[in-house]
Amino acid sequence: MAATPSARTAPRLRSHIRLLLCAALVTISGAACTGAPLPDVRPPDSATAYGPERPPVTLTVWHGWTDEREASAFQAMLDRFHLLHPNIGVRAVGGVTDSQIINGIRSEQNVDVVSSFTTDDVGLYCGSGAWVDLNPFLRSSGIDAAKTFTAPSLAYSAYHGDQCALPLLGDTFGLYYNKAMFAKAGIERPPRTLSELEADAAKLTVRAADGSLRVAGFLPDVDWYENAPDHLQSVFGIRFQDADNRSVLAGDPGVASELRFQSRMMAVLGGADEAQAFAAGPAAGDENSAANAFLTGKVAMAVGGEWTTAEIAADAPDLDYGTAPLPVADDRVAAYGSGTVTGTVIGIARTTRHSDAAWELVRFLTTDTGALTAFANAIHNVPTTYAVAADPALAADDRFRTFIAIAADPRSTSTPPSPNGGYYKSSFQRFVAAYEAGRVTDPQSALRALDREIDSATDQGREPTP
Amino acid sequence: MSAARTVRHDAARPVLPGGTPVHRSVRRVRRREMATAAALMGPWIAGVGLFVVYPLAATVYFSFTHYNMLDRPRFVGLHNWAFVLGHYPPFWTSLRNTLWLVAVMVTLRVIAGFGLAMLVVRVRIGGRLMRTALFVPYLVPPVAAALGFVYLLRPGDGPVNRLLGAVGIGGPGWFDDPAWSKAALTLLALWGVGDVMVVFLAALADVPKARVEAALMDGATGWQRFRHITLPEMSPTLLFAAITGVIAALQYYTQAMVASQAASGDLAAPGLTAEPGFPEQSTLTLTQTLYSLGFIHADTGAASVVAVILFGLSIGLTALLLRRRSGFAAGVLR
Numbered sequence: 001m002a003a004t005p006s007a008r009t010a011p012r013l014r015s016h017i018r019l020l021l022c023a024a025l026v027t028i029s030g031a032a033c034t035g036a037p038l039p040d041v042r043p044p045d046s047a048t049a050y051g052p053e054r055p056p057v058t059l060t061v062w063h064g065w066t067d068e069r070e071a072s073a074f075q076a077m078l079d080r081f082h083l084l085h086p087n088i089g090v091r092a093v094g095g096v097t098d099s100q101i102i103n104g105i106r107s108e109q110n111v112d113v114v115s116s117f118t119t120d121d122v123g124l125y126c127g128s129g130a131w132v133d134l135n136p137f138l139r140s141s142g143i144d145a146a147k148t149f150t151a152p153s154l155a156y157s158a159y160h161g162d163q164c165a166l167p168l169l170g171d172t173f174g175l176y177y178n179k180a181m182f183a184k185a186g187i188e189r190p191p192r193t194l195s196e197l198e199a200d201a202a203k204l205t206v207r208a209a210d211g212s213l214r215v216a217g218f219l220p221d222v223d224w225y226e227n228a229p230d231h232l233q234s235v236f237g238i239r240f241q242d243a244d245n246r247s248v249l250a251g252d253p254g255v256a257s258e259l260r261f262q263s264r265m266m267a268v269l270g271g272a273d274e275a276q277a278f279a280a281g282p283a284a285g286d287e288n289s290a291a292n293a294f295l296t297g298k299v300a301m302a303v304g305g306e307w308t309t310a311e312i313a314a315d316a317p318d319l320d321y322g323t324a325p326l327p328v329a330d331d332r333v334a335a336y337g338s339g340t341v342t343g344t345v346i347g348i349a350r351t352t353r354h355s356d357a358a359w360e361l362v363r364f365l366t367t368d369t370g371a372l373t374a375f376a377n378a379i380h381n382v383p384t385t386y387a388v389a390a391d392p393a394l395a396a397d398d399r400f401r402t403f404i405a406i407a408a409d410p411r412s413t414s415t416p417p418s419p420n421g422g423y424y425k426s427s428f429q430r431f432v433a434a435y436e437a438g439r440v441t442d443p444q445s446a447l448r449a450l451d452r453e454i455d456s457a458t459d460q461g462r463e464p465t466p
Numbered sequence: 467m468s469a470a471r472t473v474r475h476d477a478a479r480p481v482l483p484g485g486t487p488v489h490r491s492v493r494r495v496r497r498r499e500m501a502t503a504a505a506l507m508g509p510w511i512a513g514v515g516l517f518v519v520y521p522l523a524a525t526v527y528f529s530f531t532h533y534n535m536l537d538r539p540r541f542v543g544l545h546n547w548a549f550v551l552g553h554y555p556p557f558w559t560s561l562r563n564t565l566w567l568v569a570v571m572v573t574l575r576v577i578a579g580f581g582l583a584m585l586v587v588r589v590r591i592g593g594r595l596m597r598t599a600l601f602v603p604y605l606v607p608p609v610a611a612a613l614g615f616v617y618l619l620r621p622g623d624g625p626v627n628r629l630l631g632a633v634g635i636g637g638p639g640w641f642d643d644p645a646w647s648k649a650a651l652t653l654l655a656l657w658g659v660g661d662v663m664v665v666f667l668a669a670l671a672d673v674p675k676a677r678v679e680a681a682l683m684d685g686a687t688g689w690q691r692f693r694h695i696t697l698p699e700m701s702p703t704l705l706f707a708a709i710t711g712v713i714a715a716l717q718y719y720t721q722a723m724v725a726s727q728a729a730s731g732d733l734a735a736p737g738l739t740a741e742p743g744f745p746e747q748s749t750l751t752l753t754q755t756l757y758s759l760g761f762i763h764a765d766t767g768a769a770s771v772v773a774v775i776l777f778g779l780s781i782g783l784t785a786l787l788l789r790r791r792s793g794f795a796a797g798v799l800r
Contacts, residue, residue: 098762099761099762102535102536102761102764103535103761105536106535106536121764124534124536124764128534128536128537129536129537130536223730223744223745224731276621276639276642277621277622277639278622280621280639280642280729281620281621281622281623286731287731420763420764420765421762421763421764426741430746430747433745433746434746437644437746439644439746452553453553453554453555456549456553456554457553457554457763460549460553460554460765460768461534461763461765463532463537463540464532464540464542464545
């Protein structure tokens with residue numbers, strides 16, 4: 001009897017399915033093989049990690065600087081290192097972002113020393129071992145980290161005790177104010193509390209004949225320039241997360257304080273729409289350019305990092321301005337003078353084949369007082385070692401000294417490291433932006449939902465328990 | 467083993483001269499043909515296997531693992547799926563944004579492309595110039611086009627809002643306003659509609675003139691000729707434009723990324739990776755969520771979930787359009 005078509009095709013179909021399953025198995029096996037372990041990196045046996053008797057070696061350093069002035073200053077620092085260690089050559093690659101660092105290490109590219117502009121991914125780098133723990137290296141070189149590095153900078157470069165990075169100069173935030181405008185408005189000194197800031201902003205705000213904003217006393221827009229909530233952490237005393245990386249925004253009085261301030265400041269400027277149109281309009285050019293609204297006199301007071309002092313010197317040398325610590329919430333007067341500290345971090349990539357030489361370079365870049373002072377003078381970043389902060393060669397005028405004092409202030413803090421980068425910061429910033437625009441009807445329940453969302457994302461970033 | 471072999475011939479089966487059975491010879495020929503075909507198709511099979519099947523299977527596999535690209539992937543079952551679908555609101559935001567772009571941007575691009583093609587074929591003087599002028603924007607690199615539109619649509623001093631202001635209309639915030647940012651992206655897409663227009667122009671050239679002339683002689687109006695001749699003839703091209711448009715909208719990334727970064731000022735921040743979606747995730751698309759999860763937050767597992775969903779969505783929408791096509795064509799032909 002002839003087989004029916006279905007009976008004929010069934011075995012063929014089965015063989016096709018078998019073939020497909022085999023192909024899937026092979027490809028999935030291939031996929032599962034991704035991420036082979038890398039060789040262990042061990043600390044050097046002696047304090048001198050890579051002496052002159054060792055064979056010549058060339059290190060590859062990845063860093064984020066692209067601006068010609070800053071990149072040249074970093075290169076000068078590397079040249080200085082090479083003079084001291086002629087057997088260690090250094091090849092620098094600039095403009096590297098964190099995602100490039102992750103991909104570079106994952107794909108085992110030839111990189112020895114890595115540097116990041118943000119501390120957001122320190123948790124990931126330490127937790128995954130992508131950046132090697134430097135504690136054994138510090139011990140072998142006899143460096144007492146707590147006595148060498150400022151407390152906030154040491155905190156933001158470690159994760160749960162794993163010091164996989166070290167600070168390479170820091171950033172902190174202060175208030176820039178236009179002295180000429182202050183004098184014209186009869187204001188004698190920069191504000192120290194938010195109430196004073198609001199009152200001064202109202203006096204400094206100038207409107208055109210049609211009522212539109214010509215000069216904003218202070219722009220509170222959370223997406224504008226350096227107004228991100230994590231930069232203003234010390235102003236309101238926001239904690240973001242507890243020691244277990246649980247989000248605590250809903251119950252944080254600092255968050256409520258920030259929301260109240262945003263509402264009041266927006267009202268000073270005539271409402272969120274007007275303030276945001278001004279922030280997005282011709283008055284507000286790119287922050288890191290000569291069109292910066294503070295440099296062009298369109299804004300009388302602005303939050304800025306210490307590096308802006310160098311930009312003003314280059315782009316608006318005649319600007320009559322001063323700097324001061326950020327004003328604090330009225331119930332936090334005792335915290336005036338402190339700030340939020342973050343900065344550039346540097347470490348050894350686990351892909352390195354020259355860990356001794358790499359440590360020699362990292363140690364030099366993070367602890368050599370002469371080199372760091374010269375670098376700080378060149379790029380106007382705040383020192384992260386006590387020795388540099390006290391170095392008389394640190395060419396700091398009063399305006400830059402404001403930031404050095406903030407960074408050295410023992411009350412200054414840094415944002416908590418997290419296993420999944422800066423998700424908690426960007427989520428909260430989005431929330432504040434929506435609140436400013438009047439799109440949050442019930443802030444408390446929205447904050448509770450945000451806490452849950454951030455906690456889920458944090459858990460997602462953690463290594464699963466086997 | 468005996469040196470001599472006993473060859474048995476089946477009397478019922480035909481035998482070639484020399485004793486070889488016919489069926490064995492046919493099998494040998496078939497085998498040779500199969501080998502030739504396999505050799506010819508080998509490079510294609512290797513390419514598809516390496517660049518399509520393997521990545522697809524790997525993506526599905528990674529969606530069930532905890533993988534930060536730095537450690538070995540670890541199997542976590544449906545954990546990533548539960549996270550993305552249940553605890554990661556940006557996924558749903560980006561899905562809504564993407565579907566908005568599919569529904570609005572693709573529809574408007576198809577209508578605008580078709581309409582412009584119909585207009586251009588009727589222009590007697592300067593038709594070629596008009597065709598070129600309408601096509602040229604498509605040739606502008608997406609990054610440059612997005613930056614140009616961010617400038618044109620600046621809320622405060624952008625030329626568009628200044629023009630609107632001159633006639634007494636308060637311009638919107640465009641790329642700075644979550645309520646208008648997708649509309650601004652749609653304007654950008656409509657400005658570069660030249661590619662769709664060219665496809666419709668080619669299809670319009672194939673509409674049989676004889677049928678149009680016959681309809682004219684029968685006294686058919688312009689609408690009747692369009693409804694009963696042009697549209698049915700164009701339906702395969704419309705379907706093509708819709709499917710390719712949907713797939714492109716599902717993969718929409720560059721313009722939204724550049725526009726959001728330029729509007730937020732993040733383009734000027736060297737060495738830092740910017741979060742996509744400004745303002746307030748209103749321009750966040752599925753591909754950007756995939757990028758954000760995979761490359762900013764180093765969560766390849768969750769990013770793979772988004773990739774698999776995106777793939778399924780592409781297949782599903784394409785299948786839906788292909789199924790609806792017969793109904794659409796029948797409707798216009800009736």
